[in-house]
Amino acid sequence: EDQVTQSPEALRLQEGESSSLNCSYTVSGLRGLFWYRQDPGKGPEFLFTLYSAGEEKEKERLKATLTKKESFLHITAPKPEDSATYLCAVQHNNAGNMLTFGGGTRLMVKP
């Protein structure tokens, strides 16, 4: 059974204080690992897909990395507008388009 665990559950940062969010996963046959951002009262919004260990992707202040057991979402010099819940999900090789999600990390960036 696929499992995804995200840590920490909540993270408070000062503006400009860089940090990382962790996503540990167990899946027999990874097709892809996904990061989504979710703002309060809204649906998740796609950020990145990573397919193989060693892969990295960047978007503005965010960089996602992948190993065989976990993924990190690095946030460099965050701004208050980066405050959101960040969701990690995995897709199994034989699962079609189905995703297994972690519980999310709620990020709060204070000015």
Next chain:
Amino acid sequence: NAGVTQTPKFQVLKTGQSMTLQCAQDMNHEYMSWYRQDPGMGLRLIHYSVGAGITDQGEVPNGYNVSRSTTEDFPLRLLSAAPSQTSVYFCASSSVGANVLTFGAGSRLTVL
């Protein structure tokens, strides 16, 4: 460019009542799915469909019914609502060949 549209946004039901959550997409996506989101439990898959006339169960299908008569629409039916079905429901769609899901804004359901 509407994307995935869910209605209603909020709904309050009494135990035992039935209702349908509507989901429509205008991107010609073959794959559509319903998730529920509960605090601390992440998003869990209820039902999904890979095309008109084809549906299948996800992780938590009990108490829910779906049908897919058109490519655009994928309604979720609660046959006899229970307090355990209090949750936020999200509809999501994608092309079968592309695995990135596009989510709707969600429907918050409270069952008293």
